[in-house]
Amino acid sequence: MADAKVIPFDDDRSRQSAQRTGRRRPVPGRRKAEPGPQPLGTPAAPVSALPGAQEAVEQASGARAADRQEQRGGWDRRIAGGLSFLRRRITGEYDVDEFGYDKELTDQVLMSILRPFYDRYFRVEVKGVENIPAEGGALVVANHSGTLPLDGLMMQVAVHDHHPAGRHLRLLAADLVFMLPVVNELARKAGHTLACSEDAQALLERGEVVGVMPEGFKGIGKPFGERYKLQRFGRGGFVSTALKAGTPIVPCSIVGAEEIYPMIGNSKTLARLLGFPYFPITPTFPWLGPAGLVPLPTKWTIQFGEPIPTDGYPPEAAEDPMLMFNLTDQVREQIQHTLYKLLVQRRSVFF
Numbered sequence: 001m002a003d004a005k006v007i008p009f010d011d012d013r014s015r016q017s018a019q020r021t022g023r024r025r026p027v028p029g030r031r032k033a034e035p036g037p038q039p040l041g042t043p044a045a046p047v048s049a050l051p052g053a054q055e056a057v058e059q060a061s062g063a064r065a066a067d068r069q070e071q072r073g074g075w076d077r078r079i080a081g082g083l084s085f086l087r088r089r090i091t092g093e094y095d096v097d098e099f100g101y102d103k104e105l106t107d108q109v110l111m112s113i114l115r116p117f118y119d120r121y122f123r124v125e126v127k128g129v130e131n132i133p134a135e136g137g138a139l140v141v142a143n144h145s146g147t148l149p150l151d152g153l154m155m156q157v158a159v160h161d162h163h164p165a166g167r168h169l170r171l172l173a174a175d176l177v178f179m180l181p182v183v184n185e186l187a188r189k190a191g192h193t194l195a196c197s198e199d200a201q202a203l204l205e206r207g208e209v210v211g212v213m214p215e216g217f218k219g220i221g222k223p224f225g226e227r228y229k230l231q232r233f234g235r236g237g238f239v240s241t242a243l244k245a246g247t248p249i250v251p252c253s254i255v256g257a258e259e260i261y262p263m264i265g266n267s268k269t270l271a272r273l274l275g276f277p278y279f280p281i282t283p284t285f286p287w288l289g290p291a292g293l294v295p296l297p298t299k300w301t302i303q304f305g306e307p308i309p310t311d312g313y314p315p316e317a318a319e320d321p322m323l324m325f326n327l328t329d330q331v332r333e334q335i336q337h338t339l340y341k342l343l344v345q346r347r348s349v350f351f
Contacts, residue, residue, distance in 0.1 A: 085104070085108060088104070096189075099170075099188065099191070099193045099199070099203075100188030100189060100193075101170070101188070101189070102189040102190075103191075106168075106190050106191060107160075110186070110189065110190050111157060111161070114153055114156075114157050115157060117150075117154070118154055118157045118158070118161075121297050122154060122260075122300045123300065124154055124157075124158060124256075124301070125299075125300065125302070126158045126162045126302050126303075126304075127301065127302070127304070128303050128305060129158060129159065129163050129164075129304050130164055131250055131304045131305060131307055132159065132167060132209055132250055132304060132307075133248065133307070134164065134167075135207065136207050136247065137203070137204035137205065137206070137207050137208060137209070137210070137245055138247055138248050138249075138250055138307065139200075139204060139210050139211075139241065139242045139245075139247055139248070139249050140155070140159075140169065140209060140210065140211045140250045140252050140304070141213075141214060141250070141251055141252065141331050141335070142155060142211065142212075142251075142253070142335070143213065143215060143228075143230055143252075143253060143254055143335055143339065144213035144214075144215040144220045145219055145220055145222070145227065146220060146257035146258060146260050146261060146295075147220060147260070147263050147280045147282070148220075148261060148295075149177075150257065150260065150295065151213075151254050151257040152171050152173075152211065152213060154254075154257075154300060155169065155211060155252065155254065155302055156169045156171060156190070156191075156211070158302050159209065159211075168191060168208070168209065169209050169210075169211045170192070170193065170203050170208050170209065170210050171190075171191070171192045171193075171211045171212075172193060172194070172195035172200055172211065172212045172213075173192045173193070173195060174195055174216060175194065176276075176277070177192065178194060195216075197240065201241050201244055201245050204241065204245035204247045205245050211252075212238050214234050214237075214238055214328075215230065215232070215233065216234070217277040217278065218231040218232065219231045221263070221277060223264070223266070224258070224262040224263050224264055227259070228258055228339050228340075228343060230332055230335065230336050233328050233331070235324075236321075236324035236325060236327070236328035238328075239327045239328050239331070240324055242310045243310050243313055243323075243324075244315075244318045246310060246311040247310060247311075248307035248308060248310060248311075249307065249327070249331055250305065250308075251304075251305040251306075251308070251331050251334045251335045251338070252302065252303070252304050252305065252335070253303050253305070253335050253338035253339045254300065254301075254302050255300065255301045255302075255339060255342040255346060256298045256300030256301060256349075257300065259349050260296050260298055261280060261282050261295060262282055262283060262296075263280045263282055264282060264283065265280075265281030266279060266281065267279040298349050298350055299346075299348070299350055299351055301342050301346070303342060305334055305335070308327070308330065308334075
């Protein structure tokens with residue numbers, strides 16, 4: 001049998017064929033690498049290589065560093081201010097007027113405690129606060145409601161935080177406030193004083209802004225069914241005080257406070273035993289215990305009206321009962337009319 005002819009893999013004819021086709025012969029045992037996906041365009045240059053990019057990065061880094069430095073400086077100032085405040089409290093190096101008003105404690109502590117309720121809980125909207133004079137005495141007369149006197153405190157924050165001249169409101173409070181432990185001291189520190197004509201006139205003649213709620217317990221303790229209906233304004237003592245001091249009267253209407261504790265009943269027996277003018281019964285109190293004292297998060301509006309001048313009357317006008325009656329009725333009607341107008345504009349009790 002004839003020998004078979006073996007053709008080697010690298011014979012001349014194979015090489016010549018490969019040269020003619022322009023392809024390389026594959027190497028035995030090695031897989032041919034498949035080409036990867038090709039980029040659609042030229043590779044992007046790094047950000048730092050763009051014109052002006054390096055400067056922008058440096059400026060941004062510098063701004064962030066400056067912000068961090070400013071924050072650290074702010075915290076340092078706060079800590080230093082707090083330590084200085086505590087030192088003055090301990091050493092007694094602070095001023096209190098003859099009524100017990102502590103301006104520094106009110107500005108730095110008491111207002112800071114009330115402000116979250118004002119800004120976030122009741123979301124108070126203030127209108128017409130510029131109607132309170134920038135200087136000199138003024139008597140702010142407001143409606144009273146809400147079972148507990150939170151409306152007076154929110155009105156105080158409104159004047160303190162929003163008046164263009166940074167005025168402070170000095171509230172006239174009932175005798176009961178100054179008979180309660182702790183509450184008595186805090187009320188004095190916050191600038192509140194007894195609701196009597198002598199104290200009110202002294203403050204007005206000193207150029208203070210004084211707040212009064214003539215309805216008293218009749219307004220704050222009225223049932224929920226009579227909400228936003230003003231009660232009697234007394235015998236016009238606040239008008240006589242304003243006439244004697246020659247200061248304007250600024251009507252103020254507060255909407256939202258009536259619904260924080262809907263008063264559906266009044267336990268007169270418990271009120272007599274405890275010495276209170278009324279003992280409220282609400283949908284949550286006393287049934288839920290201390291939790292029933294949490295007010296409902298209603299939306300508030302406080303509007304200060306146009307001032308009513310009193311400096312044009314003669315000195316003997318303060319003794320004229322007819323004039324006092326007419327001015328009292330004018331203030332009451334203006335507050336009631338504004339209450340109705342705000343209620344019509346209100347979309348919801350809570351929003």
